[in-house]
Amino acid sequence: MSSSSSTSGDSFTNYTLNVLENLSDEEEVNSRRYIRRNHYEAHDRLMDNYFNEGCKYTTDNFKRKFRMRRRVFLRIMNYILSYSANPLPYYFRWFHRRQDTRGKWSISPHLEMTAALRQLAYGYTPDALDEYLQMSERVARKSLHYFCRCIIDLYANVYLRKPTLHDIHRLYEGHERIHGFPGMLGSIDCMHWAWAKCPVAWRGQYMRGDHSHPTIILEAVASYDNWIWHAYFGVAGSNNDINVLNTSDLFNSMLNEEMPDGFSSVVDEKRTYFTKKQASALKDVERTFGILQGRWHILQQPARAYEVNIMRQLMYTCIVIHNIIIEDNGYNFAENDWVVEPVQHIQRTWIDRCDARARRTRELRDREVREGIRSDLVEHLWDLRDDL
Numbered sequence: 001m002s003s004s005s006s007t008s009g010d011s012f013t014n015y016t017l018n019v020l021e022n023l024s025d026e027e028e029v030n031s032r033r034y035i036r037r038n039h040y041e042a043h044d045r046l047m048d049n050y051f052n053e054g055c056k057y058t059t060d061n062f063k064r065k066f067r068m069r070r071r072v073f074l075r076i077m078n079y080i081l082s083y084s085a086n087p088l089p090y091y092f093r094w095f096h097r098r099q100d101t102r103g104k105w106s107i108s109p110h111l112e113m114t115a116a117l118r119q120l121a122y123g124y125t126p127d128a129l130d131e132y133l134q135m136s137e138r139v140a141r142k143s144l145h146y147f148c149r150c151i152i153d154l155y156a157n158v159y160l161r162k163p164t165l166h167d168i169h170r171l172y173e174g175h176e177r178i179h180g181f182p183g184m185l186g187s188i189d190c191m192h193w194a195w196a197k198c199p200v201a202w203r204g205q206y207m208r209g210d211h212s213h214p215t216i217i218l219e220a221v222a223s224y225d226n227w228i229w230h231a232y233f234g235v236a237g238s239n240n241d242i243n244v245l246n247t248s249d250l251f252n253s254m255l256n257e258e259m260p261d262g263f264s265s266v267v268d269e270k271r272t273y274f275t276k277k278q279a280s281a282l283k284d285v286e287r288t289f290g291i292l293q294g295r296w297h298i299l300q301q302p303a304r305a306y307e308v309n310i311m312r313q314l315m316y317t318c319i320v321i322h323n324i325i326i327e328d329n330g331y332n333f334a335e336n337d338w339v340v341e342p343v344q345h346i347q348r349t350w351i352d353r354c355d356a357r358a359r360r361t362r363e364l365r366d367r368e369v370r371e372g373i374r375s376d377l378v379e380h381l382w383d384l385r386d387d388l
Contacts, residue, residue, distance in 0.1 A: 035136070037130075037135070038134055039107045039133075039135065041134065042111060042132065042134035042135070043111055045132075046114060047110065050062050050070070051110065065121075067117065067121045067295050067296070067325065068117075068325050069328060071328075072324060072328050073113065073117075076151070076154075077113055079154055080092060080095050080113075080150045080154070081095060083153075083154065089149070089153070090146075091145075091146035091149040092146075092150055094142065094143070094146045095109040095112055095113070095146070096109075097109070111134075111135060112135075112139075113147060115135055115144065116147035116148075117147075119140070119144045120144070120297075120314070120318060121295070121296060121297060121298075122297050123298045123300065125304075126140035126141040126144070144314075145313070148313040148316075149313065151320055151321065152313060155324065159320045159324055159327075160231060160319065160320060162229070162230075163185065163229055171184070171185050171223055172184065172185075174223070175223070178224050179277060179280060179281040181277070181281060186223045186229055186230075186285070187221065187283075187284040188219070188220070189220065189241070189282065189286060190241045190244055191217070191292075191293075192211060192215035192218075192237055193216050193217075193218060193299055193303060194213050194215050195237075195302065195303050195311070196213075197303065197304055197305060197306045202214070202236075204238070205236045205238050206236045206238060207237060207238060208237050208238050208239075211237060213302065214237060216235065216237055216303075216311060217233070217234075217236070217237055217239060218232070218233045218315060219232040219233070219235070219244045219245065219248050220232075220285060220288070220289070222285040222287075222288035225326065226284070226288045226326060228292075228319050228322065231315070231316065231319050232244070232249065234312055270379070291322070292319065292322055295318075295325075296318040296322075
């Protein structure tokens with residue numbers, strides 16, 4: 001190395017040292033600098049604004065900001081705090097207030113649940129809640145993920161259950177009264193959720209020609225009252241609706257539902273009327289998707305999660321709380337409605353069970369049976385056209 005290059009290197013080193021010595025404490029580069037946050041003050045402010053007697057904001061303000069009534073918020077929080085198991089899962093322990101060795105209390109469950117709901121409702125990034133809730137980005141992100149785990153464990157078996165016999169009769173009656181379709185359980189459709197953090201190697205299988213970005217598909221069945229009875233999320237966005245239907249568990253759990261494909265061509269007045277009524281019935285699930293995305297803006301934005309499992313938890317949490325809010329708004333739902341009597345299984349051999357399964361699958365996919373049912377529906381709706 002020449003002497004000139006050595007001299008220039010020493011000059012640069014001396015210049016760097018002089019700059020670092022002249023930096024003030026606030027300008028020093030320290031990514032792990034401790035920020036003193038006063039979450040006690042944040043808790044008191046939140047309670048004065050929304051929860052204490054004579055609070056600043058009214059019940060309407062609470063419902064608009066939290067997407068639910070105050071009593072629903074407190075009921076969910078009490079269920080999370082009162083959940084008992086041995087050992088208690090770590091995501092439930094997160095919402096319990098604890099004391100450290102200095103005697104300092106951890107963040108209150110009111111703050112943690114507020115952080116989770118604000119991220120779901122407004123699509124906030126975790127660090128956007130620091131000023132109001134005095135909560136770091138890491139704590140806000142964990143509060144959201146752990147809240148989703150708690151909601152799924154506590155409520156998924158109730159608010160994402162399959163319809164019981166009582167529900168089936170009520171759905172039959174409601175859909176026939178509103179749309180004129182007898183034997184209709186609900187409308188089925190798919191919704192795409194953009195995935196911003198999709199790995200580059202996976203982008204091909206998660207993209208489709210009608211979308212300029214990777215997406216993941218939600219398949220859902222919704223009834224006329226916007227209750228979501230079935231949700232299946234996680235299929236790559238390159239699939240069409242039929243492929244999603246074939247991979248979901250809807251056939252396995254019900255074996256009496258099929259994706260409507262409509263008429264390839266409308267040839268007479270009866271089929272024109274049927275197609276119009278079918279499109280009207282499909283608006284049930286489309287309206288439900290609109291309500292779901294309008295209530296939880298996180299579903300309108302490209303997902304920032306790196307893992308599909310985390311996105312699945314976020315999606316199912318939004319759907320479960322959506323159904324909880326519908327129940328709170330007056331949905332006729334009783335606890336004994338979803339208690340299902342145990343099924344009496346007939347003792348059969350493995351070969352008999354396989355043959356029965358194959359026979360039911362053939363019947364479900366039989367084109368002649370489907371065409372016959374569709375023709376009967378066309379005639380039925382045409383006869384009732386004056387009453388609808």
